[in-house]
Amino acid sequence: xxxxxxxxxxxxxxxxxxxxxxxxxxxxxxxxxxxxxxxxxxxxxxxxxxxxxxxxxxxxxxxxxxxxxxxxxxxxxxxxxxxxxxxxxxxxxxxxxxxxxxxxxxxxxxxxxxxxxxxxxxxxxxxxxxxxxxxxxxxxxxxxxxxxxxxxxxxxxxxxxxxxxxxxxxxxxxxxxxxxxxxxxxxxxxxxxxxxxxxxxxxxxxxxxxxxxxxxxxxxxxxxxxxxxxxxxxxxxxxxxxxxxxxxxxxxxxxxxxxxxxxxxxxxxxxxxxxxxxxxxxxxxxxxxxxxxxxxxxxxxxxxxxxxxxxxxxxxxxxxxxxxxxxxxxxxxxxxxxxxxxxxxxxxxxxxxxxxxxxxxxxxxxxxxxxxxxxxxxxxxxxxxxxxxxxxxxxxxxxxxxxxxxxxxxxxxxxxxxxxxxxxxxxx
Numbered sequence: 410x411x412x413x414x415x416x417x418x419x420x421x422x423x424x425x426x427x428x429x430x431x432x433x434x435x436x437x438x439x440x441x442x443x444x445x446x447x448x449x450x451x452x453x454x455x456x457x458x459x460x461x462x463x464x465x466x467x468x469x470x471x472x473x474x475x476x477x478x479x480x481x482x483x484x485x486x487x488x489x490x491x492x493x494x495x496x497x498x499x500x501x502x503x504x505x506x507x508x509x510x511x512x513x514x515x516x517x518x519x520x521x522x523x524x525x526x527x528x529x530x531x532x533x534x535x536x537x538x539x540x541x542x543x544x545x546x547x548x549x550x551x552x553x554x555x556x557x558x559x560x561x562x563x564x565x566x567x568x569x570x571x572x573x574x575x576x577x578x579x580x581x582x583x584x585x586x587x588x589x590x591x592x593x594x595x596x597x598x599x600x601x602x603x604x605x606x607x608x609x610x611x612x613x614x615x616x617x618x619x620x621x622x623x624x625x626x627x628x629x630x631x632x633x634x635x636x637x638x639x640x641x642x643x644x645x646x647x648x649x650x651x652x653x654x655x656x657x658x659x660x661x662x663x664x665x666x667x668x669x670x671x672x673x674x675x676x677x678x679x680x681x682x683x684x685x686x687x688x689x690x691x692x693x694x695x696x697x698x699x700x701x702x703x704x705x706x707x708x709x710x711x712x713x714x715x716x717x718x719x720x721x722x723x724x725x726x727x728x729x730x731x732x733x734x735x736x737x738x739x740x741x742x743x744x745x746x747x748x749x750x751x752x753x754x755x756x757x758x759x760x761x762x763x764x765x766x767x768x769x770x771x772x773x774x775x776x777x778x779x780x781x782x783x784x785x786x787x788x789x790x791x792x793x794x795x796x797x798x799x800x801x802x803x804x805x806x807x808x809x810x811x812x813x814x815x816x817x818x819x820x821x822x823x824x825x826x827x828x829x830x831x832x833x834x835x836x837x
Contacts, residue, residue: 414615415608418574419463426460426467427570427604428562433464439557446472448506450527452546453537455559456650458605461537465508474506474533481514489522496531505532512536513545520547527553561602568597570604574611575628587621588628595630599637610637651682655689663697667736674732678725687713690731701741701815708734739815747810754804761803785835792828795835 420426423433423440432439442448448468453461469476477492495505509515515523524547526532534554538545542556571593579586592614600607613636618626654673661669677686694709712731716724754760770781785795798805812822 413609414574414578414612415605418570418577418608419466420460421467421470423464423467426463428566429460429464429559432557432559443468443471448472448474448533448535450534450550450554451536452512452542452551452554452556453535453559454539454542454556455537456539456561456603458600458603459559459562460604461559462508462510465506465535465537468535469506469508472504472506474504476506476508478508478510481509481511484509484515484519486519486522489519493526493532507532507534509534509536511538513538513540513542517547520550524549524553562604563602564594564597567600567602567604567607568593571596571607571611574608575615578611578615582615582626584620584624584626586615586618586628587625589630591630592628592633595633596637599634607637651685655685658686659689659693659697662693662732662735663740665736665740667733670732670736671729674725674728678721678728681721683716683721683724686728687716690728690735693735694731696745697740697742698735698738699741699744700818700821701739701813702817705735705738739817741813741815741818743811743813743818750809754807759804761801763801764798767799790833790835792831794828794832796832 423443426433431437434440443464453464455461466476475495475498477495479488479492492505492507509523512520523534527534527550534550536546536550536554542551575586575588575593596607596610596614600610610633614628614632615626617632617636618628619632621627654676658670658673658677661667661673674686677683690709691706691713694706698705709731712727712734715727718724719727765779766781766784768775768780770776770784775781785797787793787795787797789795800807812818812825
């Protein structure tokens, strides 16, 4: 049975690897490490299909070590020990390189077992993960390894691999392949930076190719569109992609770039993640626009309610309105900064008892306890204001909120200064 096209096309040298020029280009650190043949423990972090396994295989072949490959989703502690025992075999006399895919799925005990062997130097570890290693990998292993981040490949890089795949396939078949020129770009742009996904799409196109005249096989752009997997499906609501896109979404709104914000909104919605988009819009309205345009929170709430009632795809329309409203609004984080500082004081224990005159006095016997006796009712004074200490004694005079320099807050500041200047100080 013939191996999958992606395996038959797997690069054999670093120069054949598509993408990752920031790691494997001439003079780059990882390439220099590989060429030195003194391989330390390495952790490859990045999405699927971008060359992590390929580079590990090239390293194993180049440094002459026996390659043992395990997957964290299925490997047991016994499997790890079997790998370690390879050190004492003839094949492992020059050392064993353990390639551990999806290391984040090993439990803590398994990772500690692994640590024992990489500390001794008998095993060289190359681990790969699609999740942030600083969140999922035992710190002791991280401290003994060097992390390299593999990134999604660009369409122009993937297009090279797509053309190679069609060329190899053409050499393996008796029929002549007739590939429409736009097919290469279509597949390269539709795979979300995943080279393996692109090669699999090529293989599907070849299987579905239409026979043409004179022993030809025809691959059309329409075939490629239907068979290439959609790039937006690279999304996991519990993974890094989820939080990275949400982060970029809010930062684009904060940065007043409605075009970027709409792009990230589209990625969330195309993945069907309506709740996360709505939640982030609600918090952004108060966190980043805040007092500069308080009505933004009302508008966004209305748009979110509409979107949730409509569902997708129609729900994208009110959410787009919310995004543009927030991006084109003046920005202020004064209220969010104020609550963050207040929360920190509470967490640090900077609080004391509520002043007696502010305590609840709506029950029989409250006055006997001294509750509410000296409270001054602001509405009984001019401008609805009377000087009075509201903070606990230990925080008296503390200022959390600072007026921003936008029109709305400066107007509020002017009003505050006016009532302060006109305040009537009660006698006694």
